[in-house]
Amino acid sequence: MNIEKKTKLNPIEVGFRKNKKIPVIPLARQVFETCCANPHSHPRGQLIFAESGIMRVFCEKRSWLVPPTQAVWVPPHYEHQVYFQNKVSLLNIFIDESAVSTLPTSCIVIKVSKLLKELIYKAAKIGDNYELNSPEFRLMMVVIDEIAQAEKDELFLPLGSDTRLMKTINALLDNPSSQKSLNDYAKHSGASSRTLLRLFKKETGLSFSDWRKRMKLQKAIEILVQGKSVNEVSCELGYHNSSSFIEMFRKELGLPPVKYLAKNCEAKF
Amino acid sequence: MNIEKKTKLNPIEVGFRKNKKIPVIPLARQVFETCCANPHSHPRGQLIFAESGIMRVFCEKRSWLVPPTQAVWVPPHYEHQVYFQNKVSLLNIFIDESAVSTLPTSCIVIKVSKLLKELIYKAAKIGDNYELNSPEFRLMMVVIDEIAQAEKDELFLPLGSDTRLMKTINALLDNPSSQKSLNDYAKHSGASSRTLLRLFKKETGLSFSDWRKRMKLQKAIEILVQGKSVNEVSCELGYHNSSSFIEMFRKELGLPPVKYLAKNCEAKF
DNA sequence: TTTCTATATTCATTGTCTTAGTATAGATAT
DNA sequence: ATATCTATACTAAGACAATGAATATAGAAA
Structure with missing residues (x-):
């Protein structure tokens, strides 16, 4: 974009x-x-x-x-x-x-x-x-x-109904750190990668990587709120270094992880 | 029933x-x-x-x-x-x-x-x-x-009270695909075919074949909403091919099955 | 009149291929 | 913890063709 x-x-x-x-x-x-x-x-x-x-x-x-x-x-x-x-x-x-x-x-x-x-x-x-x-x-x-x-939720994760799509979505949710590519998921789900791509767009409104990104953001905030370090979170989400994670995070939510937390989530103690 | x-x-x-x-x-x-x-x-x-x-x-x-x-x-x-x-x-x-x-x-x-x-x-x-x-x-x-x-539904299925009529109506409802003629139902119900014809007209306001048609339309929508294919529905209603069913459907409701569904009924799931 | 047999046409879904565009690893710096 | 840079692997999405489902049509039969 x-x-x-x-x-x-x-x-x-x-x-x-x-x-x-x-x-x-x-x-x-x-x-x-x-x-x-x-x-x-x-x-x-x-x-x-x-x-x-x-x-x-x-x-x-x-x-x-x-x-x-x-x-x-x-x-x-x-x-x-x-x-x-x-x-x-x-x-x-x-x-x-x-x-x-x-x-x-x-x-x-x-x-x-x-x-x-x-x-x-x-x-x-x-x-x-x-x-x-x-x-x-x-x-x-x-x-x-x-x-x-209406419920406020900027990171809402829309699901789908197609079996192949849901198979992929469940796999992603079960294993947020996985580095698998769309192709890998396609093989596992029984659809071609093009079809899986289309299914994501059609049923969730989001592209494959936008969906995965949201899922990771949700997970990230979930873990950060527990008090874990940015480094740990990066690892748990499958990033090889925190820079990459931070970059992604800031691009999406406007602020880097810790600052975002401070502003949007209850201060820890 | x-x-x-x-x-x-x-x-x-x-x-x-x-x-x-x-x-x-x-x-x-x-x-x-x-x-x-x-x-x-x-x-x-x-x-x-x-x-x-x-x-x-x-x-x-x-x-x-x-x-x-x-x-x-x-x-x-x-x-x-x-x-x-x-x-x-x-x-x-x-x-x-x-x-x-x-x-x-x-x-x-x-x-x-x-x-x-x-x-x-x-x-x-x-x-x-x-x-x-x-x-x-x-x-x-x-x-x-x-x-x-709300629109009045022109597709509603009127029933009756006469026992002989209801016997016929129930038989029709129980077996929508049956090809039986008015005569067959007459024998089964204990009324002459002429009487049965009059009963349909008098109690439901519809002729025998109009009533059966309407019943099939209702049944069709009922099954289609469950997500079954046009072909399956055609079979279940006793048609030998989908063309015939589609023709009847469109003639009555103005739109072919799938388009009608899309316009009038909840998307599946 | 309705439905059937047969044929034709439209449409949606899917897969392959291709291209431009994007995300991340890895290095480096603050 | 955060920002920036570049090379590279991956994704997004259009074009195209193949498939099968849905639909239309016209003449024959019940």
Whole structure:
């Protein structure tokens, strides 16, 4: 991914152009090729949800890789930037400042439950053409409620259902330090490496190495919280030196391991 | 299937016993074996939804075979009776008279959309333990809205009450692939073929062959949802090849099997 | 009218090959 | 514990072909 290769998108102005007093404005958009919406902010908060494809969202000096199992909440006025990889089917929910009191005040990644997904679909179908206190209005309120209740989890590991994929996923979970390549797992699972690759993308929304990376990050934090050293963690995850591990960690989570822990996890004692 | 073999269920009284002023009371129940809730009525309206398994609902001198893609709306005070075949996972939504103004005033079968299904699941999880104007309350209001907006299911399977008719209907249900003619069923049921024909028309509103067609369509969807192939379904319904089955299916429902499923039913798993 | 036999067409899945792009080991420095 | 650099092994993803499932169609038969 190369952030420098920006392509300017048509600015999204629906949320501002219309002077409607409705609190929630859903907006569906198709992105057809790798591109990047330049940094911008607006007075409405925004839930960014890619129902298919994958995106990277930048906000508050952090970035997240976001598959269709997750969405990003960007509070009102927060500057954000979104990078789309290839084709992405995008569903945005713009929420007026007056209606965000129950929502988080910083940028977070949430899990998208089946219910929330269906609600977003319906909201997108309705669009901004509804009256106050109509059934559509009530649905929009529930969309807000569901976002507010959604679980926060930036490292959520989506699983799959295909047997070959699950065989691989289980092998990876059982042995996080393994250096096996996609090819090795392919042989073990009974699918070609190309197929396994496709299965990862299709069912988890993440590529093979993105998935493995997330798994390692989860594991890393799990072990670090127990008080083990960065070196130990590197080993347990199968890295040959801590530099490599640290590099990976920082690239993904914005901060190197120890600093990240200090900031995000309860101080040890 | 034998309706006579009734077993009395513990009466469902949640809707009446509690004196809560909440408009919507969801209730999940597991039925573990073939049994029958005796005829009864209550001041709340009731949406009856079997998320898995099959049930027969009797109301207003009509009856329907209801699979998990459908639900039945019973308005307040309407006497109804439900027969459960084997294990059924039941989700009921009781709605107070004060909140049914947008809902149908007679007993109908509706399609359960993905959204409605997820809403019902969440409602069942919430139960009757919520406050007015809470997020949970708002969700319940949307449940009502969604029931009100739900499509009537043109595919519902009407049953009858005449013994000879029901003998035939049960034989058909038990053996969907049978090629038997109306005459064969007539002999078996003890009515002349002419009488049986009239009974079908009078009690189900459908001709013999229309009824059988509809039964096959319902069965088809039921099996397809389980993940079986179009070919398997064709066989199970007694067609000698999938083309014939597909042709019939598309002629009736506008779309070929797989496309219809994708559009109208939950993705498998 | 419906279903069957037969044939044709579309579509989704998978595997092979290829390319550009990416992650990590290993060395080195702070 | 962390950062940076380079060489190398690996991955991501497009193009293509092969397969088999799903679908369409048209004439014959029940």
